[in-house]
Amino acid sequence: MEITKKDLFFCYDVQLCRYLRSKGFYYLLSAISNANQRFWLYAQSRELREAIDEYKTNKN
Template sequence: MDIKDKLFFCYDTALHRKIQAAGIRYITCSISLSNQKYWLYEKTDELQKIINQ
């Protein structure tokens, strides 16, 4: 399995806040080459449930 398959790059501020509210911590945040802020999360079943809501 590739490392990218284990990571979720979140570029959506509203989704990031929803994930944070559920108590999931991000690995890091950064600015992309296209000047967009993103948060990096480890993909888990719990994270996937939040994304699917």
């Protein structure tokens, strides 16, 4: 099975990362981008997408 970018979610938002952690999601890795920005990499899933949508709704 080949993993592509669509299978991954790159999170550059510290607050979103904390929110996802509070919902029980764990990132696969944390790293620094070439632009010197920290990001967290998650495996894409329906549950993750729903949590992100919930975060965006509550944020506004």
